Amino acid sequence: MSFSFQRFWAIVLKEFIQMRRDRLTFGMMVGIPMIQLILFGFAINSNPKHLPTAVYAADNSPFSRTLVWALRNSSYFDITREAHSAAEIQTLLAENKIQFAVTVPVDFSRQLLRGEKPDLLIEADATDPSAVGYASATISALATSVLNRDLTGPNTHLRAGTPPFNLVAHQHYNPESITQYNIVPGLMGVMLTMTMIIITGLAITRERERGTMENLLSTPAHPGEVIVGKIVPYIMVGYVQVALILLASKFLFNVPFIGSVSLLVALVFPFIVANLAVGITFSTIAQNQLQAVQMAFFFFLPSLLLSGYMFPFRGMPDWAQDIGECLPLTHFLRIVRGILLKGNGLAECAPDLWPIALFVAVMLTIAVKRYRQTLD
């Protein structure tokens, strides 16, 4: 049979009509590229600057002030905190409050002037190696010349050649900058986000699309029974995924398990529930399974890009960080990396736990409000 333009055109027109009718799909076709464009174009930055830095200046001398000033001037460091002890620095790093810490030891200036080359300690949270790479390189470059201006008069000789102090850099939590240590535990969060939302998104939409919902609603089954009954099997599926990724992390990628695995397993729970709540909410909105998948993708994309999974969280502009803070994955990544790489306990995880809990509460409220026991 020959190719008929007439028939071909009939199909084209029909497709356009259907496309126009399905507003959500049409919106997604425009919306998803826009989001990608904005996120990749403006939000993502693999050379993060303005990293929050704490300074613990045990020696309050002009030299340490110059150092701080130089760090700030490099635009890689924002001095957000003044620490008062070495222990405080460790806590700030563990709680993810700072990326860098600079410790100027006691007697720094005296030893410096004596030509004894005192140590200047720079500590970095290197769980995400890409977040600290450029900044660390800057420090090394800075060190050679930073104090030249202050070394005047009789101290001018200290300027020459090697820096007048020893730069001691500690890459905490991931000293060898192994990317897998950061990515593999994070993958747990990404996997759970993707599968949990899609599966639950489909679970209720499928009932509606196949007409089985009408039957289900005519039985004495209560909405709570239906929603919880649909969620629980997938919580189990989620835990199977968690187990698989943990095993792979341990035996395939040798990711260190510094913290408590049982704590992690416990804290995965609210995160799984958060994602299931998103899925259920989507399924109460989506008209069909395709729309549910599209909505899941719509949520997944920013989660992937803005959570700090693929790109350093602190490299993003403030607005992107604000969006990121609203996503459960962002907080879960901090929890999982904190437990496995930093050895964090419940106390250090708490700041990231309540945002997930809040998210669950908001989502479930929407889901229950939107889920109808009737067909009205």
Add this chain to the structure above:
Amino acid sequence: MNSAFAIDVRGVTKKFGTRTVVNNIAMQVRPGEIYGFLGPNGSGKTTFLRMLCGLLTPDGGEGKCLGLDFRRESAEIKKHVGYMTQKFSFYEDLTIEENLDFIARLYDVPQRQAAIEKSLARLGMVERRRQLAGTLSGGWKQRLALAACLIHEPQLLLLDEPTAGVDPKARRDFWEEIHKLAAEGLTFLITTHYMDEASRCHRLGYIAYGNLLAHGTVDEVVKAGGLTTWEVSGENLATLADKLRRLSGVEQVVAFGTVLHVSGRDAGKLRAAIAPLMSDAHHWTQIESGLEDVFISLMETAKDNFA
């Protein structure tokens, strides 16, 4: 149940936006009765059934279903009602037995396994119990749906076009089953488009555009229609039909195979109108109006009122 009626509701109304889909309907169905619910597509039959079993919230109306307040006690009513949807709404990726088991669990059926076995045996599906529901033919799907609706031994069955797309033999078997169950005391409210099925019901209701236009036994409905009908056979019926339709007094001309049914509500006027056309070419006989004549007439009138 102390009420004399299985269904006893008044003033039932449902609006979708500004459109009134069910308008002030009253219905009384006695226990053990098979009540046929007829009307054109989109007339509000399904909406009415859904309101009875709590799937839709009525905008108005009161009354009792199985002795329970149908607006406030729908959770309780659901336990004693079986609702069979128009479209097959069991799980196609579950086997026959798994579907029955699922429904039995939802209704908290005592001695579940025994109930399932009984249901399978009555269905004649014991050997096919492990067959996926999705692979069943239309007739078998419908039998499975009926069996699933019956597994919790309801007192009232709401069947929404249960025999649509089912072959005549399966339909006959289905109706025999319904009559057997009704004889045991089960009440049925069945929607249908088939006249032969309508005449198998104890009583009927005819709904169009949300209004209940007629109700009663078949004879009562036909009588209330007040229609006089003539049957014509012969040559060139199509031309004759055209001519007849233009005459005042002739309200409806419907072709039934090789004959025409010519009806009107005013017998004298109808007779006067057709008299000139009673030539030898055609054979005219006055007949009893059928249900279908009455329903088509009702539908036409309703359309006039609502246009």
